[in-house]
């Protein structure tokens with residue numbers, strides 16, 4: 001049976017899923033761009049549906065991989081409105097496609113006020129009201145980028161070689177610990193502030209919180225319990241586009 005290949009091309013990693021004729025999704029892989037060349041292209045693919053935010057160099061790696069098979073690649077772009085969701089941006093197409101697709105994925109599951117936090121290369125927050133209106137969002141550097149930004153400008157600041165991640169509620173007793181714990185807590189503070197603004201400025205109390213992205217393991221458990229972990233949400237949004245055709 002022919003399938004659709006769904007591709008979420010992030011800034012760090014490529015995430016994919018297969019969709020069958022009944023619309024069922026099956027996760028396929030989540031790899032870095034450099035790992036793509038060692039990844040087998042799936043058989044029986046009818047079309048590829050892609051949402052991409054990455055740079056030219058990474059897109060060239062992805063394009064080489066996709067062109068192993070004679071399949072059509074349909075790239076999806078952010079729109080003014082689709083599937084009941086309305087984009088808050090004055091220039092709707094400039095909203096990151098990953099953010100747009102995550103909102104479509106969330107809203108197609110539950111028509112509820114929703115806050116989506118995606119903690120990957122960058123960290124984003126997006127607010128979607130119960131009528132499907134995107135109210136806007138925030139963008140900050142991800143935990144890794146925050147650390148790198150300091151290292152790039154401050155010659156005496158360095159990080160752990162093993163790439164270990166920071167700990168919440170621990171004070172750093174060395175440069176790399178101070179840096180990683182500090183940046184992890186900056187992310188946690190961002191999330192807590194997003195919840196505070198939701199409750200004090202928007203007056204939402206009964207709302208859905210969704211977490212996704214590679215840094216979600218760093219979110220403290222009390223906070224994580226308030227929401228749902230949904231790393232495949234972008235692919236789920238992409239499935240709405242793929243189903244339509």
Ligand SMILES: Nc1ncnc2c1ncn2[C@@H]1O[C@H](COP(=O)(O)OP(=O)(O)OP(=O)(O)O)[C@@H](O)[C@H]1O
Nearest residue numbers: 010011012013119120121142143144165213214215
């Ligand atoms: N084990 C880990 N613990 C904490 N943070 C991590 C871990 N692995 C990756 N990250 C963070 O997540 C970022 C990349 O996230 P990930 O690899 O999940 O891609 P992603 O969330 O899909 O992001 P993108 O969509 O931008 O590719 C890294 O830059 C780093 O900040």
Ligand SMILES: CC(C)(CO)[C@@H](O)C(=O)NCCC(=O)O
Nearest residue numbers: 053094095096097098099122139
């Ligand atoms: C913010 C990121 C990098 C998050 O992955 C992505 O959604 C993006 O490149 N967005 C474009 C700018 C915007 O969303 O306003």
Ligand SMILES: [K+]
Nearest residue numbers: 010098118120
């Ligand atoms: K992402």
